[in-house]
Amino acid sequence: MKTLVTKLVQNALASLPELADAAAGLAVETAIERTRDPAHGDFATNVAMRLAKSVGTNPRELAARIVAAFPASPEVDKLDIAGPGFINIYLSAAALHAEIKAILEQGNCYGRQPAKDSPRVLLEFVSANPTGPLHVGHGRHGAYGATVGNLLEAAGYDVDREYYVNDAGxxxxxxxxxxxxxxxxxxxxxxxxxxxxxxxxxxxxxxxxxxxxxxxxxxxxxxxxxxxxxxxxxxxxxxxxxxxxxxxxxxxxxxxxxxxxxxxxxxxxDIEQDLAEFGVIFDRWYSEQSLETTGRIDAALAVLRDRDMLYEKDGATWFRAEQFGDEKDRVVVRENGVKTYFASDIAYHFDKRERGYDYLIDILGSDHHGYAPRVRAGLAAMGYDASSLEVKLMQFVALYRNGEKLSMSTRSGEFVTLRALREEVGNDAARLFYVMRSNDQHLDFDLELAKSRSNDNPVYYIQYAFARIASVFRQLAEKGLSHDDSRGRDNLDLLRESQEKALCSALGRYPEVVLLAANNRAPQHLVHYLRELANDFHSYYNAHAFIVDDPALRDARLTLISATRVVIGNGLGILGVSAPEKM
RNA sequence: GCGCCCGUAGCUCAACCGGACAGAGCAUCGGAUUUCUAAUCCGGCGGUUGCAGGUUCGAGUCCUGCCGGGCGCGCCA
Structure with missing residues (x-):
């Protein structure tokens, strides 16, 4: 949908030669957004406001010229100029209906972008030390990483998931x-x-x-x-x-x-099995020990030495990290001859690039934030672009039981395991709960609350919408009726209720939301979207009957909720949450 | 002391490279089903976006300084 609108705006701008210079530097797609308020149409663009200054006119006047230049299109009903110079774009029913048809035709693939050849992405996450079972903090990393991986794949990226096993030291x-x-x-x-x-x-x-x-x-x-x-x-x-x-x-x-x-x-x-049960699957488990036994650490250090990036001081070997933006130089080989953990890290990230991944994403605990500049320095020193490493920091999960914060020390053995949490609240609720918040937001996890109020978890709200749709089709069959989808598609014009328009419009947003969530590594966008979509559906459900006597209207409504089912199912799939037919 | 992150409704959180009256859930108050699952819906109440400046046509968002919270500053892993 957004692609379509972008194209229309681009065409309008292109037909105004006096704007050519000013518009050249503008990425039009960033100037177009969904409106928050339906009174402002479906999309709005602020191009006129952005260009007005360099063109030397006032925004509203420029907007009027752009509107006049707008190509005639069956997808657009009308254009308005509003506020300081927004152009509001109202889509036609035909455009919304075309999207419903696209959803049903594309099914599982709806919302997925075509595969890209590059970059090849390596996503590393969890990587908890193999010294004990995973606890609830690791669960957040697992849920977030797995979901980001799914989002990136949906956005067309070729992505591998890797777990770095700290099995040395x-x-x-x-x-x-x-x-x-x-x-x-x-x-x-x-x-x-x-x-x-x-x-x-x-x-x-x-x-x-x-x-x-x-x-x-x-x-x-x-x-x-x-x-x-x-x-x-x-x-x-x-x-x-x-x-x-x-x-x-x-x-x-x-x-x-x-x-x-x-x-x-x-x-x-045990960790691998725990994560697999949680729907978190890795393509590779990469052993830190193997870095040493295969000589990769020495090889990486040799590369640095060749490039004059190492020096000796106080009996130790230092890496010139400061030259590449780190706070200070770092030891890679200690005075006693033992290589540091940092040496392994350099070698590991070097190896990631050598294996052909051109974009690296590390998901790390927020206590590792000092680590990113260091590893970037290592990559840069070895001739790779430092910006090819993206680090997403996860804020901590604080555990509360009976209002008291629990200690999370692995050595003390006083921690709540991911497994225990999954058993208490269920995989679906845990997966969704973990990614509802932005990664850089602290997560307070009250175990008693999670247990006692598990039915209040938003996961059920979304799943319920999916199950309700399945239930409608079961009811239909019980009444001896069937859904003629082709007749439904031909009669989408009959859908004139406000709830129907809202639902249509919400469905068409899905591909944009997936892209937004993928590009920002922000699964919470998808969660919020699905909640809103479920709300649109539930409102519709309460306001109107689907199984009505008029066959044309009935089939049109069933076609609409059928498309809703597809989108909710696809979204839950990306989140790793099940979509039950019955609850 | 230096660095990174955070501060939004009573509580937990949203807000798409800066955009229109800052939105949800929970809590609270009031309504809705002889009809496809009430795990639902509709409405009310609730805000000086930590504070003070600045940039901008426009700031929760960007900049500066304070205040408050979390984390990090090893020849640990």
Whole structure:
């Protein structure tokens, strides 16, 4: 619809030679928008106001000239000049009806743009450390990322979804240690579990399941001899560091490694299954360990070195990040020879580009905001355009139970899992609830509220509209009638009620909303739209009967709600929410 | 101290590169169905868009400064 109007306005402008210069720099599609108020027609354009200054006339006068130049079109009923110089465009019934037909012809494809060859997009999201089950914060990342992925695909982009598995570093040693310690406990060794260890119940479950052949049960004395005290008497990091060394010593590096790898793989698989049940599917699970084992980190560092982007200072290797807009230079290889996490990140993003993705989107927690300039600097230093990395920051989900904010520490084990949340409120409600707010808005999630008021969740309002339409068609069949869609399409002119016009107009907005939501990575636009569309439908439902005696009117109305069903179904599909035939 | 994000109705939030009287839901008050699901609909109440300036024909939106909240500023991951 908008495309059509844009074209008409462009033609009008093109036929006015005196505007050629001024209009050259104007992207017409940005000057056209849906009106908020139906009294202002269907579309409005502010081109006259934008061009008036450079042309040297007042906006209303210019608007009059543009209106006079407007090409005659069966799609437009009338044009008005309003306010300071808006041109209001009223679409004809024929134009609205053509859209209804398009919806029914295109079905599942309605609202989808033709596939683009480029850019190839890589969308990375969740990427939670495999040290425990996902919690409700990760759920927000999953729902948002999956929905943005769907939106980008609908907008025609070729997009892959990737999960970066942080399976390297000290946290993995702590995980391996935690599992081993629980295994020892299960075999009768008594000691206080380290405060810095992973304390969740799932650690015990992993300990009971994994292959520990070759591991000997050690007693308390052998375990704790010469180990510095844990907090509060000592330093918890020193304590757990010494325990890791003790574990490697007693088990041998190979067996410790075996326990660690099994533990992380068990957790990673659990995460994958959890997300899959939530409708969040990844094309690839990319291991941080693999970056090192395949030499990609060294390769990336070599590229930087060749470009003179590295230097040595205080025994460490530094990357000249400041040259590329970062606050300061960053260490990539520590004094002790160990590469930093940042080195992996540079290599990982370098690898994304090398694999042929020309546009990268990372969805990260808002606490990672300092990370974007750093990685961009890395890309730029390696010769890639820094703007090819887009970072969307997700604000936190704060959990409340009985009005009290809950701790979300993974190590303490005091967190509510995504799985528990899904079981309480259902996948559909959770998916929709998570994306209703803008990503840069905090989300307060009150568990009691979500549970007790789950029927008030807007998801049911939208689903109910879909189910009601299905129900109408069931009723129709029970009455021994059927819907003659072709007769319905021929009689769309009979739809003259205000609710019918409102619904027609709302349906035609869908493709624009999908594009808007995709371009802004803002699924909430689609949620709000679907709620409004459902409202238009419910109002219609209450005001008029569909199954009326007059066959022509009946079929026309059924054709209209049929199109409504298609659009709601497509929209819910993008959101990953089910569209039930019955509720 | 420096940086990023946020501040809109009693509550939770919308508002499409700046556009027309700032919109929904919840709450509250009042109505609607002998008819296709009342998980619905219609209406009322509710606002100095944190504060003060500036740019503009026009500012919730852009700029500056304050106030308030969140997060980040490691040779951690």
């Amino acid at each position: 000290r946290q993995m040693d702590i995980l391996g240690l935690s599992v081993w310690l629980r295994w020892l406990e299960a075999h009768g060794t008594q000691f206080d579990f380290p405060g810095a260890g992973y304390r969740g119940e799932y650690i015990r479950e992993i300990a009971a399941q994994i292959d520990t052949r070759g591991a000997a049960v050690v007693d308390r004395g052998a375990l704790l001899r010469d180990i510095p005290a844990d907090a509060p008497d000592g330093d918890k990091e020193a304590h757990i560091g010494a325990l890791i060394e003790r574990a490697k010593e007693l088990l041998g590096a190979q067996l410790f490694n075996h326990i660690r790898q099994q533990s992380l793989e068990s957790i990673r698989q």
